[in-house]
Amino acid sequence: MKGGLLGAMRAVFLRELLVFWRRSTEVMSSLVFFVMVTTLFPLAVGPERRELALIAPGVLWVAALLATTLSLNHLFASDYQDGSLEQMLMSPYPLSALVLAKVAAHWVLTGLPLALLSPLLAIQLALPMKAVATLVISLVLGTPTLTLIGAVPAALTLGVRGGGVLVSLLVLPLYTPVLIFGAEAVAAAAGQGFASVAHLSLLGAFLALALTFAPWASAAALRVSLD
Amino acid sequence: MRFLHKYGAPKRFYRLAGRLVPWFAAITVLLFVSGLYLGLYWAPPDYQQGDAYRIMFVHVPNAWMSMMTYVIMAAFAATGYVWNVRLADMLAKASAPLGASFTLTALVTGSLWGKPMWGTWWVWDARLTSELVLFFLYIGYMALQASIDDPQRAARASAILAVIGVINIPIIHYSVYWWHTLHQPASLTVTGQPKIYMTMLIPLIVMSIAFLFFYLTMLLVRVRSEILLRERHSDWVRKLVGAAS
Amino acid sequence: MSDAEGLLAVRALACVRGDRPLFAGLSFTLEAGEALHIRGPNGLGKTTLLRALCGLSRPARGEVRWRGARVSDLGEEFTAEVAFVGHLNGIQGDLTARENLEMTKRIFVRGAAPDVRAVLERVGLKAQSARPARYLSQGQKRRLALARLLVLRRPLWVLDEPFTALDVQSVAQLSSVIAEHMEGGGVALVVSHQAFTVPGIRDLELAHYGKRRA
Numbered sequence: 001m002k003g004g005l006l007g008a009m010r011a012v013f014l015r016e017l018l019v020f021w022r023r024s025t026e027v028m029s030s031l032v033f034f035v036m037v038t039t040l041f042p043l044a045v046g047p048e049r050r051e052l053a054l055i056a057p058g059v060l061w062v063a064a065l066l067a068t069t070l071s072l073n074h075l076f077a078s079d080y081q082d083g084s085l086e087q088m089l090m091s092p093y094p095l096s097a098l099v100l101a102k103v104a105a106h107w108v109l110t111g112l113p114l115a116l117l118s119p120l121l122a123i124q125l126a127l128p129m130k131a132v133a134t135l136v137i138s139l140v141l142g143t144p145t146l147t148l149i150g151a152v153p154a155a156l157t158l159g160v161r162g163g164g165v166l167v168s169l170l171v172l173p174l175y176t177p178v179l180i181f182g183a184e185a186v187a188a189a190a191g192q193g194f195a196s197v198a199h200l201s202l203l204g205a206f207l208a209l210a211l212t213f214a215p216w217a218s219a220a221a222l223r224v225s226l227d
Numbered sequence: 228m229r230f231l232h233k234y235g236a237p238k239r240f241y242r243l244a245g246r247l248v249p250w251f252a253a254i255t256v257l258l259f260v261s262g263l264y265l266g267l268y269w270a271p272p273d274y275q276q277g278d279a280y281r282i283m284f285v286h287v288p289n290a291w292m293s294m295m296t297y298v299i300m301a302a303f304a305a306t307g308y309v310w311n312v313r314l315a316d317m318l319a320k321a322s323a324p325l326g327a328s329f330t331l332t333a334l335v336t337g338s339l340w341g342k343p344m345w346g347t348w349w350v351w352d353a354r355l356t357s358e359l360v361l362f363f364l365y366i367g368y369m370a371l372q373a374s375i376d377d378p379q380r381a382a383r384a385s386a387i388l389a390v391i392g393v394i395n396i397p398i399i400h401y402s403v404y405w406w407h408t409l410h411q412p413a414s415l416t417v418t419g420q421p422k423i424y425m426t427m428l429i430p431l432i433v434m435s436i437a438f439l440f441f442y443l444t445m446l447l448v449r450v451r452s453e454i455l456l457r458e459r460h461s462d463w464v465r466k467l468v469g470a471a472s
Numbered sequence: 473m474s475d476a477e478g479l480l481a482v483r484a485l486a487c488v489r490g491d492r493p494l495f496a497g498l499s500f501t502l503e504a505g506e507a508l509h510i511r512g513p514n515g516l517g518k519t520t521l522l523r524a525l526c527g528l529s530r531p532a533r534g535e536v537r538w539r540g541a542r543v544s545d546l547g548e549e550f551t552a553e554v555a556f557v558g559h560l561n562g563i564q565g566d567l568t569a570r571e572n573l574e575m576t577k578r579i580f581v582r583g584a585a586p587d588v589r590a591v592l593e594r595v596g597l598k599a600q601s602a603r604p605a606r607y608l609s610q611g612q613k614r615r616l617a618l619a620r621l622l623v624l625r626r627p628l629w630v631l632d633e634p635f636t637a638l639d640v641q642s643v644a645q646l647s648s649v650i651a652e653h654m655e656g657g658g659v660a661l662v663v664s665h666q667a668f669t670v671p672g673i674r675d676l677e678l679a680h681y682g683k684r685r686a
Contacts, residue, residue, distance in 0.1 A: 011578035083560025092552030
């Protein structure tokens, strides 16, 4: 019943959008966090445009990474508390497919707006205009990987003491490759341009890898947490 | 999986480990003494670094052990997860702090070695950076273990994390190396690719095996106490503790 | 006598919580149309038992068989036949009552499903169907959770204290719904401290299996 599975995945996806839409503060908060963190850097480093342009790729990527990490706490927590997650385990469809739909919806509400907003912040940080397109592409390719990987620790720490901080502790070391290539792609585009395609394709490869493994691992993690 | 019956195996393993520990400890001491002798007296000073290079005999084995322990830990954890073998869970849990201390030792000795080499305590060298990320991975694993009360759930949850980590380690490792070559000239790496002379290689190998046996000895000691802790409600542990007091 | 395999067969089941054994050696068989009322004092592991029976957690020992096959081997084939109502209602508060059931239908039902409006009317939530579920009272939320049973129409019902927060009338209604389910060839496992009358339901006292010395 392939149509049934896709229908169920679409239902999960729409359900997430609907719920998050009605609780729009949660969606907004990680976005506002992203904006605020990037705004803090010129205040701390100084308004010198050349210096800002130099650190802009790193700052934007670290801020995006932290905003994504912060939003991970909303991924499963409320469904865990009200018992919807427990019910989801009783679905006739593979849990990993439903998790994938959930993560996709989460990314559409957190990662995608962040990527679309990033050009504004790039201007603030004096990032050269020629690097802005690469910045958006790198975030569109990179943030879903972050959400997919982050879903596993988010699932593992459900109902655990100090869950929120623990998630960051578990997830940040796993984020290093994405951070390296994401920031490097933007820096390359700002500098000499030609190498950024290679970095972007590596980000794409990471995304493919995360798409294959992460939903399955998150499903296993959810089964453990709800045991 | 009958032979690894849940309640039988830990008890038998406790006894077996108890008999093995003295032997392993003796081998460890022997290897350390001979390794240190070879490394500190027998091997000649380096023509460039003088005696400072001798910290390599601690640094390099620890760096090797830090990676190897993570892989072993993940293998134990996966075994425990898939076949529900409690002994494997305990071996994984007992490995984590050992691996973390290998990593920390590698970091500290790397930093000590860096001072005469580079003139600063810390350089974002590829090996040190990836050791640092590995250290964070160990911290995460132990934090997750510690924050879940139910030992079964703790073992299963951290097993998933360990497997994710083990898939990620090579990716992290190569990303960091690649990142490093992009930002630094290659000549700065600690061991570069200098010719390793036999006189340096032999102490290095002896010290590595010494650290491996140190790990095995400590693993057995730690897993014994873990078995006692987990089986504290069982009759045999009560009898054992009662007999001791 | 052959080991007659009913619809649901439990063999020598044992569960633990943490390191402590809860109960052991639990066996029973349910044929189509039979139901079990599981009783026992607090802390004996009734909830743990139900979660093990519907495949949410793994028992320490023993096995659960459904239609003759081991539940652990069936995986999603088994969960597709179980309707579970636990302590948590499984209701998303930001969705309306009707949206909650619609989602249940779309995510959990393969093939044809009953009309959600008819189900809401049956459980007496028609007037509340367009309200966000978090504004419902405790009893209404419970009724909404139980309405899932009617939407899912699965053969095995696993109910953990289903009568909590329900008024007398709703208790009677749920009892008759369970009876109806049994008449239709369904199987039900009910953990409840509350008295209720369903004709033909058998009793199981979990205390008889508690903490045997190994």
